[in-house]
Amino acid sequence: MGRIEWTGMQLYRNGSNYDYSYNYALRLDAKSGQMLYDCSFKAPANLNDEIWRCELESVPVTREELATLDALIQGLPLAPPKEPEPVDEDMFICDETREIFDVSVANYKDRSVKKLTAPLRAEQREELQKQFLQLYLKAKDRAPLRN
Template identity: 90%
Template sequence: MRKPKSNKLRIIHLLLLAALLLLTAKLIYAQVRGGDSVGRIEWTSMQLYRSGSNYDESYNYALRLDAKSGQMLYDCSFKAPANLNDEIWRCELESVPVTREELAPLDALIQGLPLAPPKAPEPVDENLFVCDETREIFDVSIANCKDRSVKKLTAPLESEQREELQKLFLQLYLKAKDRAPVHN
């Protein structure tokens, strides 16, 4: 017959289990961050997106690595004022190649963010009716060529970080817009 465990042994067992879980979580986080606290993240795509009822405040900025050419491609869609007369005009680019030099400021900002796998969404209350839900997305993808897997990562963005990202994407637009293919 088996003896029941004492309370002290159960507490020790639970503490050891908690320590093991914490150590495992830290190791997984270190692998995502590149192996150590100064590891470099080699991202293959990024998206900063916002949609809502106000079309003027909605935007979509995206970068993705083209597997065939090996180039980073830039897509964007947003509204901006045109010069000093404050007219609003639509800015759009699709699949415009950008250089590493042009991406350097954006990459530097990404390297400093606390990227982690996204949390599972909270369950939706069926009784709650939302007329117009503003949706925001920020994610960075890291692709592993060996096993063809992709890890989606995200970071909680403070308003200053979001504004800085938007500013960097706008600067990228200004550099890349003249290289955009002309659509007739």
């Protein structure tokens, strides 16, 4: 497979505890042509003791800032996601943790979007999270002020 020209990406984990939940997302804004960064995650202890939750919404990031993350994506064996297993109606899970990793590739001619994914080893997930944290540190000062 050749180079993937991706237009969006999400690394997401949801659980009942904020300490283990996070959401990192990049998406191409069709009007401006800029990649926008959204994130929500618990601040690492070494970041800043005053910040508990780091959040950004629609902050533009540059291709240069995405270069390392893009290199990681290019090295993954991306493929269309498999069909989910059927849900067992008799099985009840009160605290289900969900994890999602996907990359979007848009076709502007027919306005379709194809989702790709790859199984991530623990060290790959950690490296992606590290790169998203670095992106947060670069982009946080450009975030619009909230009222």
